[in-house]
Amino acid sequence: MTDTLSTDHEIVVIGAGFSGIGFAIKAKAAGYTDLLIVDDADGVGGTWHWNTYPGVAVDIPSFSYQYSFAQRPTWSRTYAPGRELKQYAEHCVDKYGIRPHLRLSTSIVAAEYDETRNRWILTTGSGGSITARFVVNAAGVLTRPKLPDIAGLEDFAGIAMHTARWDHRIELRGKKVGIVGTGASAVQVIPEIAAEAKRLTVFQRTPIWCLPKLDVRLTKPATWALEHLPPVGSAARLASQAFVEVTFPIAAHYGRVLPAGRIGERIATAYLRAQVHDPDIREKLTPRYGLGCKRPSFHNRYLATFNRPNVHLETDPIDHVTADAIHTVTGTAHELDILILATGFKVMDSGNMPTYDLTGSDGRNLEKWWDEHRLQSYEGVSVPGFPNHFAIFGPYGYNGSSYFALIEAQTRHILRCLDHARHLGAERIEVTDAANTRYFTEMLTRRKNQIFWQPSCAHANSYYFDKHGDVPLRAASTLETAWRSRRFNLRDYDFGRASQSRSVRAAITD
Incomplete structure (x- = not known):
């Protein structure tokens, strides 16, 4: 592959864990073949590549911790050990032809939107650059260790x-x-x-x-x-x-x-x-x-x-x-x-969601914008001012069930946007301020029924709380989350050409 081909892609996915793998599988099936997946690790699997400590295993049943379209019947136990999750990641990469799209041992440290060319310029840790029409943040949140603040x-x-x-x-x-x-x-x-x-x-x-x-242990008759x-x-x-x-x-x-x-x-x-x-x-x-x-x-x-x-x-x-x-x-x-x-990961911390410095339209920096406006994103996927940029794990996207349920729901959401843009011939996709505000308000309204806001949580020291005192988890059932990923109103996004200003970008009809 020449350098020119390797640095200019329609879609760049950041992260080769299960989020990036799952999105790439579905994107390829939908006809998006100009696809690059970048990860700073030297192997796929994300969390299951990095975490190899004694006793590491999935903490929900294996029957739920897998893609619905690639169910594995040969888990050794009802709760699979970590090495089998790593093997499952490798298996999916090979089965669905994802390996040619991988660029490993490459970190993305910054992403800046070029308004004139309608491109994302991604800066690598080595000082190189990769350009993309669309960027999908699939970096996950359980990969960067969090060190305790202990004197000495x-x-x-x-x-x-x-x-x-x-x-x-x-x-x-x-x-x-x-x-x-x-x-x-x-x-x-x-x-x-x-x-x-x-x-x-x-x-x-x-x-x-x-x-x-x-x-x-799952016996041979059981797996059969x-x-x-x-x-x-x-x-x-x-x-x-x-x-x-x-x-x-x-x-x-x-x-x-x-x-x-x-x-x-x-x-x-x-x-x-x-x-x-x-x-x-x-x-x-x-x-x-x-x-x-x-x-x-x-x-x-x-x-x-x-x-x-x-x-x-x-x-x-x-x-x-x-x-x-x-x-x-x-x-x-x-x-x-x-x-x-054993002090966990940088989950809701600044600089971890995403793991790179993100600058969108008009120089808007995501970390600074969240500092000023609190963590928020439309359906956990998109943020106004950051066109053509999507996330698998954004604020108010994950409801706490199987991570694979999140991956598949957010992938459906993103591909609905990409498919509609392709149908319209649009080059730019951006969630509207009104849609984002409406969704954020809805999530805050649902707080009253969440356990986090009851007196019993006062002494939990939970990492779910961010520095604003919010819990940016999606207050919804898994069924509702899946339904909305298929049915959200496409009018919540502006679809247009790169040359169009935000105020005049074409409205769409379903």
Whole structure:
């Protein structure tokens, strides 16, 4: 491929995780073949490329965590381990002919809209550029590790690593290990490393709701039935989808009117009592916020790990770190050889959504615009002032169900826009200010039924809250989200030529 061909494309997709792969598959099927997918990793899979820590696995049933059009019947377990998700990504890339469209080990650091040419100029980390008519941000939000703001962290002289950048060369056996965080990654990794470490100290700021996990091995007869008996596969997926919907979207977005969260709390509390022997430790592991304020976790060994004599749960706040220890505010020093940071990702943080500096029409910078106007986007896809730029994971797009449900809904939305522009012969697509404002207002109006705004969430320390105090999750069921991706009014967008000003751009008719 020549340099000219590789730097000028109709569509550039930023991110080669499941969002980018899924969009590319559907875009190719719709006839968009001038397509480039760029990723800073040296392989596909996004989250499942970067996260390889011990015990990494999907936290919702595998029957839901896959494309609806590429269902895999051969998962080894009902909750697939991370290596199988990575394999699934590779399989889809090859099956649907996506690999020729990939450019890996290439980071996008900035995107600027050229008004005169109606092109996006993408700047790479190496200083090069790629131009595109349309840009799809599929970078995801669970790829950039978030380091904790702890005094002296850089002074630690032992080995320190984030769970998302696990170094498998490090030997934990016989070492004094500390892990900061008790979120989703920590819940999976703690039981795996507790058996190896001489002593494991878990530093907890906020406990997590943990429920039992129906994680069973799928036998050959089971996988055969899933593959060859359509009703079996359909039933498994339907049950899985219903379970996922109840445990988060319904519990979170309708928590004020439906008791799903309260029922879950009773189940989780009983499970905690059965799993943890010491009443003092059990008390420390009991959340003081409602189920749904933060994403709950499912694991069959996490809670019982705290019964081990070599595992210590530290709930006093961390004061600072020295060369060989973590010191709490009460003066306790925990000597460590290895420090593991299970502190999550830059989700709602500035500079992570998107992961590149974005400048649209009239020099509008997205990060600055969001700082002034709060995080918002039309259906989680488009922002006024940024024509021909779309997102898979934008504010108020994701409702908390399977990430694959989000990918497919947003892909349908984007392709409806692209198809309509192609039908009209339009080169420019931009959501209207009125449509964006209407949708943002609708999302804020729905807050009253969300659990996040109830008193029970006051002490959750949830990463769902952004710096404006908002929770930019989509307050909707998965069915509504899918329906709207097919039925949103195309008049909510302006379609026109590059030379037309925003005020006179042609109105459309369905």
